[in-house]
Amino acid sequence: MIEIHKRELEQRVREQIQRGQFHDVDELLERALDALQEKQNAAVPARRLAARKSLAQLFAESPFKGLDIDFERDPDYGRDVTL
Numbered sequence: 507m508i509e510i511h512k513r514e515l516e517q518r519v520r521e522q523i524q525r526g527q528f529h530d531v532d533e534l535l536e537r538a539l540d541a542l543q544e545k546q547n548a549a550v551p552a553r554r555l556a557a558r559k560s561l562a563q564l565f566a567e568s569p570f571k572g573l574d575i576d577f578e579r580d581p582d583y584g585r586d587v588t589l
Contacts, residue, residue, distance in 0.1 A: 508535075 510516040519534060528534040565571070 510519065519531060522528055522534055523530065528537065559567070
């Protein structure tokens with residue numbers, strides 16, 4: 507059982523049911539929760555897209571920028587292998 511403790515909220519629920527928007531409280535809650543889930547699902551890809559950066563942006567914003575770090579490797583001459 508769920509209880510509504512705020513009178514204003516209870517009044518809003520009653521008004522929606524009286525207007526015929528919903529048949530009962532169960533339907534109202536179900537549709538509200540479905541809408542919330544859809545909103546959350548839609549927000550996830552938007553955040554991922556906003557967080558994406560180009561490779562140029564990644565290097566431009568690197569904390570190592572300007573530190574004169576040498577990333578060159580020593581040449582690998584291989585090793586002797588006995589067959």
